[in-house]
Every structure is written in structure tokens, then in C-alpha cells.
Amino acid sequence: MRLQLLGSPDLMSQLEQHQPEIASAARNNPARFAELLRQTRTTQQQTAELEAQQEFSLMNADPFDVEAQRKIEERIRQQAVLDNMAHALEWSPESFGRVTMLYIDAEKNAISCVFWIPDSRV
Template sequence: MKITFTTESAEVHELEVDSQMELENIKALIETMTGIAPADQILFHHEQELTDPKKTLEQYGVIQDDILFLKKSPSSNQPSSTAAEHISQFVLSRPDLMQQLLQPELADAALNDPSRFTALIRQMEQRQGELQRMQQINMLNADPYDIEAQRRIEEEIRMQNVLANMETALEYSPESFGRVRLIVLKNLFHN
């Protein structure tokens, strides 16, 4: 059967696959086409995330000419729980590091609650990402006549518009991303 998948950057790709193919194999095929590792792929079908790699397309309800939406996982920006656990163990094994921690809440979490420690690490990463984004915006706004800054701003605006248009198109006219089947209904009218 033929399925189509589209990416966040509005790339459209077609795949010829078997309905009994498992999701993990589909992700491997998608990796060859997009370069996105299977671990970083999030696939959606009818706004439902496909999570079980051992399920087949048929089990997910994917049929001929269906459309899948591919989103790249932001996991590369967030530390994994195992990485946070390693950091926690490292900090716990060195009392001098525990004393050097500037945040007592983080030290307490490292001692008593690994899941809270992981959540705090993720919050710190998010804040750092937001700070970097704000610094980039400030740098771009510092010299409004810089050609390179204008190109970056233009590219950012273009990407936002592409994503907004893609979202709107998927919501209001999904038929433009696949084949429309004609339904003929026989009706009986009086006289």
C-alpha cells in the first residue's frame, strides 16, 4: 500500500509499504529519506501519536493513501533520565560537589528524590534554552541593518509561516494531502 508522510518543514514523501510492517521498520525507512534517527521521530496518524514500535500499520488503522505527520523529537535538547541519574550519582559520590551546589533544592533532590532531580535538571535546560533564544533575538535586534541578521530573521519568519500554513492546511483541508474518494449515495425523492 502507498502512504504519504509530511514533515514539520512541509516536505512530503511517499512510501510503498506493506500493511503488516511494524512501526520500527517504517521509522527506519523514513530515516533513509529524511536523515532523522528513529529515536528522534514522532509519528502521528489522525492526530494520534504512534508510540508502540512493535505494532503494525494495520493495527494502527493506517490504510492505503493515508497521511502520517512526522515531527522531530526535541529529546536532543533534554537530558535523558539515565543521564540525570548518572549526574545524580556522581554528585552524591562527591561531598565537595554537594557543598558547591548553589541551589539547595537541587542538592536535596539529588539526595532524596531522583525523579524530582530529573525534573529540575530539565527545567534548568529549558530556562537555558529560552535564555539562549532571547540572546539570539537581542543579537539580531542589536543591528537592524546587518544583512546576516536580516537573513536569519527572514528565515525564522518564513519557517513560522510554513508551520502555520501547514497546520491550517492539515486541519481545514486534509484532502489536499491525499486522495479523495468519491462517495455516491442513491437517494429517493418524492415524485
């Protein structure tokens, strides 16, 4: 990531405008750059978790609020989508990438074996 920033003058100028300390570390100190990125990510995660907790407590404050119920429904739907994605990645990972080998169950001279074709453009 650091090398991409250093190779792109536009990205570096944007970073200098918004986060000059990270831009300086990207140029001069790779270890400090990595540390600042970790800190930023941790801070963003904590902020997101806090906002989610606050939103959840507001949704549960009035169980008869139509808008709160709509948000709860959307959250449940989003969680179902994430669960389906995790299930698909676990059980069908080939759906998300290119399969580069083709395996064929076969029998040769009365011996069962698996043949493979290195490139699956068959």
C-alpha cells in the first residue's frame, strides 16, 4: 500500500491534505506508516462498533416504532446475506475464482484413478 501511495502523486497529495502525518510516514518511515495504519483501522473499527451499539439501543428503545422495525429487518436481512456469503465461500469456493485444473474420475485397465487436465479451458 505504501509503495502504491509513493507511486501515485495524486493519492499522496490527497493523503497530505487529509492526513499529513501518515503521508510523512509513508515517505520517511515504513514502520511508523504501518503503525499509523493499524491505529487508524482500530480507531475506525471502534467507532463503527460504538455507532452500531448506539443505533441498536435506539432501535430497541421503542419496539412499536415502524422505522426502528424497518432498520431491524434490514439488519437481519444483511446478516442473512453475510451468512450466505460465508457459507458459499466455505462450501463452494470455486464459484468465486477461476478453476485452473480439471479433475476427471476415470478407470484405466480396470484401475480407478483421477486424471487431471492442467488448464480447464476444455
